[in-house]
Amino acid sequence: MIEIVNLEKSFGRKEVLNGINLTVRDGETAVIIGGSGSGKSVLLRHIIGLLEPDGGRILVDGVEVSSVRGEELYHLRKKFGMVFQSGALFDSLTVAENVGLPLREHTDFSKEKILEIVREKLGLVGLSGVENQKPAELSGGMRKRVALARALVAEPDVMLYDEPTTGLDPIMADVINELILDLRKRLGNTAVVVTHDMASAFKIADRICMLFRGKIIWDASPEETRNTKDPVVRQFITGTSVGPIQVV
Amino acid sequence: MTRTVELEYVGGKVVRFFSHSGAVFILLGQTVLAFGEIRKRLGLWFDQMLFVGVRSLPLIVITSIFTGGVSAWQAAYQFKGYIPLRYLGTAVGKAIVIELAPVLTALVVAGRVGAAMAAEIGTMKVTEQVDALEAMGINPVSYLTLPRVAGSIVMLPVLTIFADFIAILGAMAVAVFFVGLSGEVFLNGVKLFFHVSDLVSGLVKAAVFGLLISLVGCYHGLIAEGGAEGVGRSTTRAVVWASVLILVSDYVVATLLFSI
Numbered sequence A: 001m002i003e004i005v006n007l008e009k010s011f012g013r014k015e016v017l018n019g020i021n022l023t024v025r026d027g028e029t030a031v032i033i034g035g036s037g038s039g040k041s042v043l044l045r046h047i048i049g050l051l052e053p054d055g056g057r058i059l060v061d062g063v064e065v066s067s068v069r070g071e072e073l074y075h076l077r078k079k080f081g082m083v084f085q086s087g088a089l090f091d092s093l094t095v096a097e098n099v100g101l102p103l104r105e106h107t108d109f110s111k112e113k114i115l116e117i118v119r120e121k122l123g124l125v126g127l128s129g130v131e132n133q134k135p136a137e138l139s140g141g142m143r144k145r146v147a148l149a150r151a152l153v154a155e156p157d158v159m160l161y162d163e164p165t166t167g168l169d170p171i172m173a174d175v176i177n178e179l180i181l182d183l184r185k186r187l188g189n190t191a192v193v194v195t196h197d198m199a200s201a202f203k204i205a206d207r208i209c210m211l212f213r214g215k216i217i218w219d220a221s222p223e224e225t226r227n228t229k230d231p232v233v234r235q236f237i238t239g240t241s242v243g244p245i246q247v248v
Numbered sequence B: 001m002t003r004t005v006e007l008e009y010v011g012g013k014v015v016r017f018f019s020h021s022g023a024v025f026i027l028l029g030q031t032v033l034a035f036g037e038i039r040k041r042l043g044l045w046f047d048q049m050l051f052v053g054v055r056s057l058p059l060i061v062i063t064s065i066f067t068g069g070v071s072a073w074q075a076a077y078q079f080k081g082y083i084p085l086r087y088l089g090t091a092v093g094k095a096i097v098i099e100l101a102p103v104l105t106a107l108v109v110a111g112r113v114g115a116a117m118a119a120e121i122g123t124m125k126v127t128e129q130v131d132a133l134e135a136m137g138i139n140p141v142s143y144l145t146l147p148r149v150a151g152s153i154v155m156l157p158v159l160t161i162f163a164d165f166i167a168i169l170g171a172m173a174v175a176v177f178f179v180g181l182s183g184e185v186f187l188n189g190v191k192l193f194f195h196v197s198d199l200v201s202g203l204v205k206a207a208v209f210g211l212l213i214s215l216v217g218c219y220h221g222l223i224a225e226g227g228a229e230g231v232g233r234s235t236t237r238a239v240v241w242a243s244v245l246i247l248v249s250d251y252v253v254a255t256l257l258f259s260i
Helices: A040-047 A070-077 A095-106 A111-124 A140-152 A170-187 A198-204 A222-226 A231-238 B002-052 B054-079 B085-126 B129-135 B140-179 B183-191 B196-222 B227-257
Strands: A002-011 A014-024 A029-033 A055-060 A080-083 A158-162 A190-195 A207-212 A215-220
Touching: A002 A040, A014 A040, A014 A215, A029 A040, A029 A198, A040 A055, A040 A158, A040 A190, A080 A140, A080 B129, A095 A111, A095 A140, A111 A140, A111 A170, A140 A170, A158 A170, A170 A190, A170 A198, A190 A198, A198 A222, A207 A222, A207 A231, A215 A222, A215 A231, A222 A231, B002 B054, B002 B085, B002 B140, B002 B196, B054 B085, B054 B140, B085 B129, B085 B140, B085 B183, B085 B196, B085 B227, B129 B140, B140 B183, B140 B196, B196 B227
Parallel strands: A029 A190, A029 A207, A080 A158, A158 A190
Antiparallel strands: A002 A014, A002 A055, A207 A215
């Protein structure tokens, strides 16, 4: 379980998170929506300990993320798989080496065994036969799927997705959505997804939370979200420029 | 008012200098602590030795030939009328082994390897690849810095041995073809007063330079931010700081190794 209590974060004078409270239960998929620059990715980075909070705390299965350091923190991170917005694949490694890296680092599996698991995971994301290609040779959608395969190769308890469908065409975005749903069905893991793609949010979420002006201002089921009269959430999900959300 | 602004500017620069210096020392400490994982990084270490050492060799050959050649030519010019030319090999050999080969090799490697390390790691940083390592529970210092530092510490002395040898050959070529000395007289001069400790001191210097080049390159890569412009800035700083540190540490190591 992930518990976020009164999380605060500022960059210089810019206050990004201002008292976030959120609990994600085991096996649940929580989707966090919000405008560009609203702090969604910052929130995700706090959960995995890539950023330190200015105030408040984050507990993962009862362990406070900001209180652990060094090896203990690296150990805690093995519970997570994270899909970065850009994919963040290592340019110098092949697809197979990218996907197999967590296993090479954290297990004693033989090369053959790792390759077998890598092929299986690449198969899961619908990519077979690309093991020896470099990330630069792949399309944007393929890179996202390789990143997904890499994040799930060690079968983590928690998956963190940072804008998994951004920059993809609607069909490829739906392929990614289906993959996220399929993985959850197969592995039963917890997921936190950050997105501003509402089609994706409605499809994959158990809960939709909206981040606005540094706070979670909405936390409800996809159905409730779809039918809400809350002017801020309504404006965001319908994508209109007129309303309480000011476009700067 | 203007004086306050100037003081603030200078003060800011001083604070930044000490903050960067402290951070480089912390990175050094983290690299030393990560040394226990070197067996896990043998492949990456080998790759770095290949990159730092073998692939720098053509550049070292060219610079060393001309370094040796110009040393012989200028020494001969200064000897003229004062010192017998049979001592040309002695002076040039000593200068090459103790000073020129280690320092010039390090400066060439700083330009090639230090810049490449800062650019590669800097690009990884701004494209979230370093964060991805962290997110996978992999220590970036162990994965990125340790193999580069270990590879540079080993390969700088190896390159320096090549540079010593090639520079002396270059000097001998100038001595024979342009100064009119025989090869035998030149080599006898090199052997005269040759001490193994001179060679070892040059190699110790080279290892220190290897540590500095790689550490500064990795550090500036790891703090890169702001896209292509930030990576460019980090790369420039890595080369400038590595070059400055090579010359400063050359003096410090020389005062420690050579008592007058």
